[in-house]
Amino acid sequence: xxxxxxxxxxxxxxxxxxxxxxxxxxxxxxxxxxxxxxxxxxxxxxxxxxxxxxxxxxxxxxxxxxxxxxxxxxxxxxxxxxxxxxxxxxxxxxxxxxxxxxxxxxxxxxxxxxxxxxxxxxxxxxxxxxxxxxxxxxxxxxxxxxxxxxxxxxxxxxxxxxxxxxxxxxxxxxxxxxxxxxxxxxxxxxxxxxxxxxxxxxxxxxxxxxxxxxxxxxxxxxxxxxxxxxxxxxxxxxxxxxxxxxxxxxxxxxxxxxxxxxxxxxxxxxxxxxxxxxxxxxxxxxxxxxxxxxxxxxxxxxxxxxxxxxxxxxxxxxxxxxxxxxxxxxxxxxxxxxxxxxxxxxxxxxxxxxxxxxxxxxxxxxxxxxxxxxxxxxxxxxxxxxxxxxxxxxxxxxxxxxxxxxxxxxxxxxxxxxxxxxxxxxxxxxxxxxxxxxxxxxxxxxxxxxxxxxxxxxxxxxxxxxxxxxxxxxxxxxxxxxxxxxx
Numbered sequence: 001x002x003x004x005x006x007x008x009x010x011x012x013x014x015x016x017x018x019x020x021x022x023x024x025x026x027x028x029x030x031x032x033x034x035x036x037x038x039x040x041x042x043x044x045x046x047x048x049x050x051x052x053x054x055x056x057x058x059x060x061x062x063x064x065x066x067x068x069x070x071x072x073x074x075x076x077x078x079x080x081x082x083x084x085x086x087x088x089x090x091x092x093x094x095x096x097x098x099x100x101x102x103x104x105x106x107x108x109x110x111x112x113x114x115x116x117x118x119x120x121x122x123x124x125x126x127x128x129x130x131x132x133x134x135x136x137x138x139x140x141x142x143x144x145x146x147x148x149x150x151x152x153x154x155x156x157x158x159x160x161x162x163x164x165x166x167x168x169x170x171x172x173x174x175x176x177x178x179x180x181x182x183x184x185x186x187x188x189x190x191x192x193x194x195x196x197x198x199x200x201x202x203x204x205x206x207x208x209x210x211x212x213x214x215x216x217x218x219x220x221x222x223x224x225x226x227x228x229x230x231x232x233x234x235x236x237x238x239x240x241x242x243x244x245x246x247x248x249x250x251x252x253x254x255x256x257x258x259x260x261x262x263x264x265x266x267x268x269x270x271x272x273x274x275x276x277x278x279x280x281x282x283x284x285x286x287x288x289x290x291x292x293x294x295x296x297x298x299x300x301x302x303x304x305x306x307x308x309x310x311x312x313x314x315x316x317x318x319x320x321x322x323x324x325x326x327x328x329x330x331x332x333x334x335x336x337x338x339x340x341x342x343x344x345x346x347x348x349x350x351x352x353x354x355x356x357x358x359x360x361x362x363x364x365x366x367x368x369x370x371x372x373x374x375x376x377x378x379x380x381x382x383x384x385x386x387x388x389x390x391x392x393x394x395x396x397x398x399x400x401x402x403x404x405x406x407x408x409x410x411x412x413x414x415x416x417x418x419x420x421x422x423x424x425x426x427x428x429x430x431x432x433x434x435x436x437x438x439x440x441x442x443x444x445x446x447x448x449x450x451x452x453x454x455x456x457x458x459x460x461x462x463x464x465x466x467x468x469x470x471x472x473x474x475x476x477x478x479x480x481x482x483x484x485x486x487x
Contacts, residue, residue, distance in 0.1 A: 019080075019090065019111040022097065023048055023064050030106065039082040048109070052080040064107045067094040071104050080111070089118040141212065141233040144219065145170055145186055152228060161204045170231070174202040175417060189216040189229045201418060202233070209420075211240040260300065267296040316359035316445060318470055323353045323400055326360065327393050330367045334375070343378050344388045345371075353395035357470045362442045367391070369439040370404045370450075370462045377408025377460055399448075402464040411454035419452055447471030 013020055014034040021043070022031040029043040029051060037043070040051050048064065049055050058065070063074035074094045079087055090111035097106040135142060135155050141162070142155040149169045154162075165173045171181050180187075185196040198214045212233035219228040273289025276282075331347045338345035371391060378387035389406045411419065420440040443450045447467050454460035 016110070018113065021048065021109045021111075022106050023109060024106055025068055027058060027062070027064060039086075039088075040080075041083050052078070054081055063092050063094045064109055067096050067107045068104055071096050071098075077114075078111070087115075088113055089115045138232075141235070143170065143231050144228045145231060146228055147190055149180065149184070149186060161208075161210070162202075163205045174200070176203055177413060177417070179413070185214055185216045186229045186231055189218050190226055193218050193226055199236075200233070209237075210235055211237045263296045263300050267293055267300070270294075270296060316362060318357055319360060320355050321358045321360050321363060322355055323393055323395070323402075324349050324351075326363055326367070327391060327402070330364060330371065331391065334368065334371050337372075337375060338389065341375060341379055342386065343375060344386065346388065346390045348390065348392040350394045353393050353400055354468075356400055356466055356468050358446055358466065359442075362445070363466075366439040366442040366464065367402065367404075369436065370464070373436060374404055374406035374408060374460065374462075377406050377410065379408075381407075381409040383409075383457065398469075399465055399467045402466070404462040404464075405459065407459040410456045410458050410460055411452075412456045416452055416454055420450070 016033055017035065019036040019039070020033040021029050021036055024030055027047045027049065029046060029048055032040075032043050043051050047058075049058050049062075053059065059078075061076065063076045066072075066074045073096070076092045078090050078092050080090055081087055091114050092109060092111050095108045095110075096104040097108055099105045138155060139157065140155075141158040143151050143158055144153040146152055149171065150167055151165055151170060151173060152167075154164070154166070162173050169180075170186065171177050171179070175181065181200075183198065185198045188194070188196045195218075196216045200212050200214055202210050202212055204210055213236050215232045215234075217230050217232075218226045219230055221227045270289045270292030274286050274293065275289075277285030277287075277289055327347060327349055331345070335345055371389065374389045378389060381387060384407075387407055389404070389408075392403045392405075394401050394403075420436050440450050443464060443466070447470075449465050451463040451465070452460070453463075
């Protein structure tokens with residue numbers, strides 16, 4: 001019976017799919033199963049490290065040695081080499097074999113072939129590395145967001161542009177706002193599981209405004225539920241700039257065509273007075289007609305130059321500008337319009353404001369655009385009559401500040417964020433969406449800035465900060481065209 005059980009045990013041992021050996025305290029193999037003998041050959045009087053690793057000395061970290069030392073089971077991963085030179089990854093498990101006195105006399109070592117699993121692990125690792133490299137280097141802003149719109153992962157380009165804001169909500173990072181955007185394409189993807197596309201204007205950490213085309217896609221878990229949404233935002237700023245440039249030329253021509261027609265009619269009137277005055281020898285009539293003709297010719301000339309100014313890139317025409325004279329001229333130009341709209345228009349000038357170095361015509365356009373925006377805000381405000389617009393300039397050591405304040409309709413948050421975007425207008429068909437964009441562009445070209453504060457139904461405040469001297473590093477983009485406010 002004992003012989004039968006021994007033969008049965010031997011058959012079981014030989015049937016084990018792993019490599020099974022018994023080793024003594026010198027690490028000599030005293031017994032092995034068939035699978036071991038098939039792959040490693042004769043083991044008689046040989047040490048395990050000679051057979052397994054083809055090395056002359058014991059392995060530095062030997063699980064068999066550890067089992068002899070503490071009498072416990074141990075586990076490790078190893079790479080062994082078969083007779084035919086194949087490298088086999090094995091998971092090694094050791095178990096002590098004790099005598100009747102409980103002493104560890106031998107160690108049973110079982111090595112399971114995990115080469116296929118290691119190959120799959122390596123493939124998985126390589127796939128993840130390729131995915132990570134693609135994720136990191138794709139030339140778009142990529143982020144993953146959870147159901148609370150919090151950023152859980154972002155690629156290199158995103159981190160460089162917006163910073164590492166893991167755990168922050170996307171609208172805080174992209175738009176520096178405190179409430180969720182509407183519409184939110186990420187929310188839509190979470191709701192319907194579809195892909196969505198939307199164009200946005202976002203703000204980088206250095207203040208740059210970036211036009212992006214946003215695409216969202218769902219990321220599902222094993223059960224098919226949407227776990228996260230991946231948002232891919234492609235920078236289309238250069239495309240939009242090119243489109244804006246081309247569209248702006250057409251828009252500018254369209255917007256001034258009516259003015260040109262009126263000026264030509266007025267010019268005809270002046271010529272008529274000159275001709276009739278000559279026939280009647282009426283010098284006063286001739287002088288009146290010639291003055292009208294000259295004024296309209298100059299205005300037509302200015303408009304044509306503005307078109308050329310916009311169509312061709314140019315740098316500022318720098319000169320020393322009196323801030324007082326500049327504001328006086330702007331006030332004089334716009335006061336008749338304010339009276340017509342029944343708006344109280346006030347100006348306050350610091351007598352010590354002094355001079356700045358700037359492009360006079362561009363600066364005039366900047367201020368006129370801002371004041372006219374305030375006029376429009378008052379015009380559409382039906383909650384009160386007798387609105388007020390004030391324009392104030394203060395001088396400081398290295399810059400001047402022009403403050404334009406109105407008590408008009410004001411702006412909501414979305415309007416404030418998009419106010420300086422090209423062709424964005426809150427006036428419907430009445431607005432071109434060009435004025436505030438032009439003003440902001442001119443300010444940037446001069447090394448200055450425009451700050452906007454506004455609240456719906458409570459009015460708007462523009463603060464223009466301009467350096468006294470010409471900035472050393474000028475932006476490459478040209479100043480937008482001056483739009484004559486009298487047209």
